[in-house]
Amino acid sequence: MKLKYLFFLIALIAGGTSGYFFRQNNKPYRLDYHKAVINILVAYRNELDVPTLGIGERFLAEDMAKEMAKYGMKAKVYTLEDSYANLNFNEGFEIYMRAYPELNKGNIHQSFDKDRVAVLFETIPYESGEVYNVDMVFTGSLKKHKQYLKEGIVSHFLPQFTRFDKFYPAAKEEYKTKILYVANQWPGMETRRTIRYALETGVELEVYGKGWGKALTGDKKSWWKKKQLPNEELKYYYSSADIVLNDTRHDMIEAGFISNRIFDVTACKGFLISDYIAEIEEIYGDSIPMYKNKEEFKALIDYYLAHPEERREKAERAYQITKERFGAEKIVKEMVEKMEAYRKERKLKGVED
């Protein structure tokens, strides 16, 4: 009889001890390294919901999030406002991708714990203070990647990408244009090269984008067709145009970044003429003709307007290159793998550990 009660007591004590140590091993603040936020920093949450917000990073972030999900990484797009909204997020990775403003150059880990991995996705040249600040960098510039490695920064070269389910050949008669230019003119900045050259050489364009009111006046006002193109319609425009024009900011050319537009247009089998960037030549060869001055600009446009077969042939070659190397699936898969490898190297324990 007494033995029975002893067993009861042992069971009670064993249970109590187990419960106590179970609680001691409870780790409520561990992060989930299969989750990420992509912080574009540029807008407040209600601005992000405006469907025609013309910020490339927003679409890039959304595309990245969608692709990451295929590789087991649940990602959300965050804005500046979300950073300090108490959303109680336990994402292990915080990916920064900005247009403007610049990231705080103070230590990012000043305000969040080191177990959260700060990742920079560099699509335009960032200040060095921003780059030094984070745990790892994915950069779209091979030049900068080499420089970062020399400085001991955890860097990976990762070009931008396009989504083939969003950008694919989709020519439609009602979207046909002769010479298409899709870009925004930001206030206070020099007029973009394509518009300047077109105005100086008399090449007529069809322009879509914001901010062209001052540059396109008088009889040139008619060039400006719309302030905004819904993102889902871009493929029709790119596919249907005889020529799509691209130009790039000086700082991006200097730093060796290729704009996303190159990948999006070529994915639609659009024929592209661009300002000269050595990195484009390296990747695409002569399948994307490039100009170095306004004379070449006009000459290329005149020539290729008159040679549709050559346009088709070059567009096809550029398309194959983009398909092989710059699809979201391939790029994002590599990104997720590298992030996971970094986490393992740092031995960061997540919720599942």
Added chain:
Amino acid sequence: MKKTGKKIFFLGILLLLFAVGFLYGKNYYQPQKSVVMRVSMEREKIDYDLLAGMNYMQYLFRQNGYKVYETKYPGNFYFNEADNADVNVFVRAYNPFLDIRLKKNAFNICYLHRFTDVHEVEFNGYDYYSSAQHTFINFFDKRRQMTYFQGGAVPHEVLKPNYQYDVLYIYEYYAPEYENIVTQFNKHKLYGGMGFAALSEKERQDELARAKTVVYFSGFFKGDDTNYIPYAAYDIISYGRPLVTNLRESLVQKFGSDVYLFDTADDLGKVLVDALNESDKAREQRAQNARQKLLNTQEKTVFDFIK
């Protein structure tokens, strides 16, 4: 059959007792309750008022049997000992938090010290909200559990005077017209609130002891209660030092003439002259009176929802 039945019954009782013990060990047994106080700014940027307020809050928690952990930027907010804390206080200072992780089954409290540029989106998800400013408490809608954090100070030992200055001037808000008055006194010492808070406790005590009068100028932030009494003022009173500070009706009600009060810069000059013309004994007596009034009336509980 009967024996098998008895065995099963016996095992069932054992399992039940194990489960009861497990639940008790997991949820109830704890060697000591603990609280983690997280502050949304760097140590060197904390001003005297915030420091005194946090010290007071921590003192109350200790008095109520809690072990207290405190952490500030740079980030180390979710260290091992924090895992089992029963209470988490997020002190929203002058910067927002960027890495909030709330724990289920704990009290998660957001404490807003002074009214500053805040974003309403920050104030979601906590169990309770608290402030020493009624303006903040009134700012949010009634859906949030709001609670007022009372004024007070850690009960300090009285500092023995060791006069070296006539005036110690501590200012949270730079106002040259007030500073010009203070600097006209031969023996004076100036500190910004952050600079004073950055001193060690011993250094602060030494400085307070050296002054015949301690001027604490808090300034007014947009949105402050006009009757808010800074924790720094309470702290100086608790040390038994003669306090000279901005006029507030609440101070008059609490301390009467035992605290010297000024309004304009000219007022400050007059008040200081009057205070310094008093005998040291009379002035020190006022400070002791104020201290007694404070210690006799201040609350002993921390937050009423914490039992």
